[in-house]
Amino acid sequence: MFTIIAGPCVIESKEICFEVAQVLKSLQEKHKNVRFVFKSSFDKANRSSIDSFRGKGLEYGLAVLKDVKDTFNLPVLTDIHESYQAKPVAEVVDILQIPAFLCRQTDLLLAAAETGREINVKKGQFLAPWDTKNIVEKLKFGGATKIYLTERGTTFGYNNLVVDFRSLPIMRQYAPVIYDATHSVQLPGGLGKVSGGQREFAYPLAKAAISVGVDGLFFETHPDPDKALSDGPNQIPLKEFPNIVENLLKLREFILENGI
Template identity: 50%
Template sequence: MEPFLKDLFKGQTYDDKQFFLIAGPCVIENEALLLQVAEKVSGICKRLGIPYIFKSSYRKANRTSASSFTGLGDDIGLELLKKTGEKFSLPTTTDIHAHDEAAPAAGYADVLQIPAFMCRQTDLLQAAAHTGKIVNVKKGQFVSGPAMKFAVDKIRKAGNDKIILTERGTTFGYQDLVVDFRNIPWMKAHGVPVVMDVTHSLQQPNQTTGVTGGNPQLIGTIAKAALAAGADGLFIETHPKPAEALSDGANMLQLDLLEGLLEELVVLRKALVR
């Protein structure tokens, strides 16, 4: 595990040979939801020895429809994210979409996440790097793993070596994504930890209804294949009632299914690293 990740997980009890987990509801809907998910997932991860980063977006800027929920307001969302992390002693992460969001978000989150559509935005990557926080860049649906070296170089040249790359599927036609697992070793070759965004890679975007679809029944398949391909971490959005979620409900994992999946994945990881 990279030294910056060890620092991030300081205070957690975990197996350093395990994958790490980034998980939470897609968007900050209310305080009760954040506390419910963080308490449940942190308890599971503690029992299984999985280092854990709590994730939820304070703002959703890349919704299909203008009528979709985008957040409670920046200040409220960021305060709730920080409060949740502090209550359960967890590092936190959230998306940022513009260069002027980086510094404010860095005051509340430990990891700044760059959405896939934004992975080529130089000013955004540099602004995130300048905060000194860990920067997690999602690979664009239109970008190859080898080409992500340019995103890594931009952040490093801005003086920050704390970089994670995340695979989240590749555009396949207009309304589907596929996962090319070659991208995991290709991105690891850039000398950074690589995460598999399991749930977003199962989206079916650009639906004419204005609501993104998904294939959550394949979450286990993608997660297992990613670990076998060498992923260092997994990203899994989860919600107690995905059908009622205000964002990405069609591809999130139902919260009460997470524990069984993680138990299987821990066994697989141990077999892979023997």
């Protein structure tokens, strides 16, 4: 089933998460053949600066994610950064996510795989697409059976990311592929102590990914991105998100119906 993963970058409050989840639920009710997954992080352990907001921690974050799951009947996804987090997080969420910078950490991958949950691995900004084969093999060795690989751009330094769309069909040889439209337009560390972003390019790049062929899309969206506590410049304003999703699903349907 085609999957759309979306939510605010970090869990700032239950109210913001519920506001986003309500939009996802409305889209889910309209598009029964698409799986909508709520995403938000309880901790952002790789922020640019020691002064940056990381989140409210594991206990608070899992409580909010459980409330989202129970209230809206949506699957939920969050990141883990340490092996010890895998088990308690798996008791709440449906999909464990491995951050890009940690995508080759064997112990973390194996701990995630042992939970039996679905696993989404962000391809490292430093990694060639064919190297993700080794990640998938590690996860399968650990017992994982449902694995996604997510493309989020490649860094060549100087606070920028570039998406090589050849990576999508290459990675799909190993596992279903999600295209991360909003992290692909991030400018890592581009504002000095925080990352910048070019959210205006997220939609056209998502259209390109749909055209090339993917199994899902990933977006960070927030009611007021300019006031978001993490990754605001690359997040999609929540009021714009439904229209973007509708157009992308229409494009995908057109491609499938016409065998393009």
